[in-house]
Amino acid sequence: MSQHLVFGAGLIGCYLGASLIHKNQNVTLLARQQIAQKLAQGILLTDYLGHKVTTPKPTLLLSNSESQQVFDVIWLTVKCTGVEAAIGQLQTLVHKQTTIICCQNGLGSESVLKHAFPDNRVLRAMVPFNVVELADGHYHRGSEGMFTIESSDNDGDFTEQLIKGIQSPVLPSTSCQQMTQLLWAKLQLNLGNSVNALADIPVKHMLQQRKYRLVIAKMMRELLLVTEAKGVVLPKLTSVPAKILPVVLSLPDVIFKIVANRMLAIDENVRTSMWWDIANGKQTEIDYLNGVIVEEGERLGVNTPVNKKIMGLIQALSNSHSNSRKSFSADELYNLVITSK
Template identity: 25%
Template sequence: MKIAIVGAGAMGGLFGARLALAGQAVSLVEASDHAIEVITRQGLRLETPDVQTTVHIPISRAAQLSGHFDLLVIFTKGFHTAAAIDSVRHLVCPDTWALSVQNGLGNAEIIAGVVPAERVIVGMTNLPADLVAPGVVHSHGEGHINLWAGSGKDAQRVHEVAAVFSQAGLPCEADPQVQVAIWEKVAFNAALNSVCAVTRQTVGAVGSTDQGRQVLGDILDETVAVAKAAGIAVDGQRVRASVDYAVRNHQQHKPSMLQDLEAGRKTEIDFINGAVVAHGKRVSVATPVLQALYNLVKASEG
């Protein structure tokens, strides 16, 4: 399968390396000249419990690529999705599909502005990946990927993509209930990312106080209520259990939103808390705590 991975960060690097090692025709698309130079010169280093290797994968800016691709995988942050998919529109042919397993909500709709909605795949992954340095990806721990067509209809290409990913060591399932997985991850991120960002505290510190746990629980309750009102059968107990597990076992972890604020970068709050607030308005579900955390993070961004 001819695959272009847009965004050579932690997840893009993990997927790109695994797929290339499995014999797929992978190209990396990146906007950072430094990352392009490093990966071109020294390759992409992947370190996992079962693989420690360097793989050489073509990498360039989008404009330098030509031809048509079977699959475009978008691995940018949500606020870069529009620019990312627009940059590769010249690679789209009538048989090209696009995939988003990005955090948050709304990316698939943006991608559908370039790739027809009936050829957009949506998904969720909890595979761990850290970008240690440009071109160096660590992945320690287990995870999986759930995929389905964004249209909700069964499609042979989705099953083909799932098989390709699984064969490459990226455990993947074609899952018609993928929206449940997506929303449960959104609930998890809306709680831990926003509260840690606003308080400037680690996951363990937030979960160590009654007040922190109360706010986390309120955000989970609001997000689950919005999802259920939208007809998505999110399991509130399962989401709460996943947050409790993170609080107990990842006490020193700083979620990406906190890291972004500390580094003076823009966050994905619009695609997480902000997106749930917007959905809540459409289904007439009040989200005052989500709204408050959204406002505080936006204020912190300056």
């Protein structure tokens, strides 16, 4: 049986690790001491559809410890900002046939791994759903989406066998050969992360306010201009096609609630990972999300002013040392990034 390592037992890592344990995979979680203590009684997984899974205490490898063990499959679930720092420890855990699966938001972080491990299979994965920690050891999937692993002509059989081994109601999984296009489509959805961090309210409450949605819609339109210039065709990730999504977000509140009822079918307590990063004083992934749009826009001659302004606000918020963080109302944020010159 393959030896799996979940490298980075945060929200996604713990949810993924417990899902693999539930499928009787041989799994070790690499975790900080603080997380290890939370998992001492095992892991409880729940989701917005009512599924419930309990697992015993997982096998743990502390992040500051040395290990002589190597693994067949490493699920890298650290944030984009932590990928480069992880390479040193990864080198002690990888053998010649190890597959590394990059589970980061945004685009580009896998290139660091491919450079560091040129002889290993490095695949990308997309995590479309949100996970929150409701209590110590209790991880809740609060939104829909299929966990998707990169496939190709060379890696297709491996990916399909891997999916068969992890597929379950708590971790619906599939494969994709057009992973770059899929990740650009996921990036479009992730543009709400920064607005949620600035609003400092649950995602559902944010989406119920039109001026927050108008900011997100404007950022999405800039992304669509960039992908059009790149010749990237975005696949459909939600019930609404990528090009129509900004139109739906721009609808008046009353109509939006009717048309986008599935978009609002998320738990009341869901917030984004960028909100969590700022709340915990951690570096955000803004450079790998909005920053990719700004960078590609500059390269292609496409103007992306709203994404650029949002990047600046997030960076200022991240650098603030104030005990009371700044929150932006819908009117305030809209006026600041849309109407101001």
